[in-house]
Amino acid sequence: MSDAAIVLDHVTVSYGKNRALRDVSASFPRGAVGLLGPNGAGKSTMLKSLLGFIPPTSGRLEVLGLDVARKPLDVRARLGYMPENDGHIPGMNAVTFVAYAGQLAGLPKADAMQRAHEVLFYVGLGEARYRNVETYSTGMKQRIKLAQALVHDPDLLFLDEPTNGMDPKGRDEMLELVRDIAHNKGINVILSSHLLPDVEYVCDYVVVLDKGAVATSGPIEALKGPAGRVYEVRVKGELAVFIAALEAAGFECHQTEEDVMRVFIRGERGAQGADQQRICEIAKEARVQVRHLRASLPTLEDVFTKAIGEE
Amino acid sequence: MTPIHDQTYRRYEGTKQPLGRRWAVIMQTGIRGMLARRAFVALLIVSWAPFIVRAVRLYLVTNFPQAASILPVNPQMFRDFLEQQGIPVFFVTIYTGAGAIANDRRANALQIYLSKPLMRIEYILGKLGTTVAYLLLVTIVPAFLLLLLQVLFSGSFEFLGHNLFLIPALTLASLLRVFVAAFTMLALSSLSKSSRYVAIMYAGAVFFTDALYGLLRIIVGSTRVAWVSITANIDQVTDGIFRLPLRYETPLLVSLLVLLGLVALSISVLERRVRGVEVVA
Numbered sequence: 001m002s003d004a005a006i007v008l009d010h011v012t013v014s015y016g017k018n019r020a021l022r023d024v025s026a027s028f029p030r031g032a033v034g035l036l037g038p039n040g041a042g043k044s045t046m047l048k049s050l051l052g053f054i055p056p057t058s059g060r061l062e063v064l065g066l067d068v069a070r071k072p073l074d075v076r077a078r079l080g081y082m083p084e085n086d087g088h089i090p091g092m093n094a095v096t097f098v099a100y101a102g103q104l105a106g107l108p109k110a111d112a113m114q115r116a117h118e119v120l121f122y123v124g125l126g127e128a129r130y131r132n133v134e135t136y137s138t139g140m141k142q143r144i145k146l147a148q149a150l151v152h153d154p155d156l157l158f159l160d161e162p163t164n165g166m167d168p169k170g171r172d173e174m175l176e177l178v179r180d181i182a183h184n185k186g187i188n189v190i191l192s193s194h195l196l197p198d199v200e201y202v203c204d205y206v207v208v209l210d211k212g213a214v215a216t217s218g219p220i221e222a223l224k225g226p227a228g229r230v231y232e233v234r235v236k237g238e239l240a241v242f243i244a245a246l247e248a249a250g251f252e253c254h255q256t257e258e259d260v261m262r263v264f265i266r267g268e269r270g271a272q273g274a275d276q277q278r279i280c281e282i283a284k285e286a287r288v289q290v291r292h293l294r295a296s297l298p299t300l301e302d303v304f305t306k307a308i309g310e311e
Numbered sequence: 312m313t314p315i316h317d318q319t320y321r322r323y324e325g326t327k328q329p330l331g332r333r334w335a336v337i338m339q340t341g342i343r344g345m346l347a348r349r350a351f352v353a354l355l356i357v358s359w360a361p362f363i364v365r366a367v368r369l370y371l372v373t374n375f376p377q378a379a380s381i382l383p384v385n386p387q388m389f390r391d392f393l394e395q396q397g398i399p400v401f402f403v404t405i406y407t408g409a410g411a412i413a414n415d416r417r418a419n420a421l422q423i424y425l426s427k428p429l430m431r432i433e434y435i436l437g438k439l440g441t442t443v444a445y446l447l448l449v450t451i452v453p454a455f456l457l458l459l460l461q462v463l464f465s466g467s468f469e470f471l472g473h474n475l476f477l478i479p480a481l482t483l484a485s486l487l488r489v490f491v492a493a494f495t496m497l498a499l500s501s502l503s504k505s506s507r508y509v510a511i512m513y514a515g516a517v518f519f520t521d522a523l524y525g526l527l528r529i530i531v532g533s534t535r536v537a538w539v540s541i542t543a544n545i546d547q548v549t550d551g552i553f554r555l556p557l558r559y560e561t562p563l564l565v566s567l568l569v570l571l572g573l574v575a576l577s578i579s580v581l582e583r584r585v586r587g588v589e590v591v592a
Contacts (some may be wrong), residue, residue, distance in 0.1 A: 051426055053586065079426070088419075089423065105427045106327035180319070185322070290534070307536075
């Protein structure tokens, strides 16, 4: 029996001719793990396979030491799942819904009701817990999905895009909740998201998927790379020539979605302003104008971009 | 246990229920949910009106023997009672079953249900159980109460002794009617996200097959084509269970096979439709 929270062993999941997961082998350690990937990478498919919704075409899935194919009910008894899209039991208020979810997970009726109240207060819905769930706002629906996933005190929580559709304040509160659950409440968390800042804030370990395969995985700090400096640069001129010149000088370049490049310089820092001066010299040689140049820090976005490749 | 005002997350230290009983939770919740609707409670009360009428009849026959020649108490009476309950069965089936799975599909509740430690069959059994419970309440329960009233009013077991087969007959006939209706409705409910469309589909299935039988009967000039009608098949098999002359020329076995086929088809539909995700290949 493995110490890892989740183990995938040569797992392939297909929808007809389309292979959503291609011979994936990965291990998710206990704690808070981020599951990253662009749309269509296979994140939701992986979660649904682990839940037993979609049987794999081949391979073996193990959750908390239990084989998903052989003991699906035992696996789900220890799991909590917060789905990406809206989901609730129709015609119920929040406390009835969460208590019902608790009963479905095996709690006795009285315990389920007690814990429903507690969990609803914990996620910030205490005052609204007697309202019909269908009247809730998007942010409140996200919270109630978390509540129904937590009510039975799972050992492992699957959160699929937990901050979907939330306003900035709600998003921060949700991330604080998830961080508290993962770091202070002893519950293992798998956070599936395409929002890198969310994953970076909550998780210690990340698995990056791309086109149905694992692009990279590891502790976030280790993946960010050895010590170095990062600069945001925007230029006007022949971009390809400038990038070639930077790479020839031993610098790493990644383009972001915005009109900004991130330039990585490895090694020890030199004199004050030496890096910026070198970048400007390279720009001058490449006959481009530097319009923006600012020091930055390595982020998970850099890991992600490097793992899946730039467009 | 600490008071509810302890507003932070705590680990659960109690004992969880063993696996395999979640269908009962779903069924109990469904039953309670229906009882919260006044219109449905009114429907249940109205569904017992035929029972009241028959109970009065039983009282009259046992206390005024001359009434027996006009209102005989015999197996036919019980069989007719079950047939008369076909109307409440129709409405109770629609009320309890149309939204059973359709509403869950509309609210994306299936992924919530199936992410818990319960099997798909438990979900189906729980949903089926709600409809079956209420249908039994308007079929087998009043039917057996009538039998009990006959014994109580007459003060003897003579009628029951001569018609002991009524006990299994009422049971079988009620269960047949209940399960055909419940399975068909649940299967239709799994096909849509709108309980209204499901109700229309169910009503359509019942009335369309009846109308088709009526048309074919005129064309062929025989009741051998009664097998196309769901209601006619139920009536035919019920006649057979009560050892009464069959009302249609369709063989009894054919009617039974059609009903069993309908149930099997419904189970097949449910097996395909009740899933945690909708997979589009």
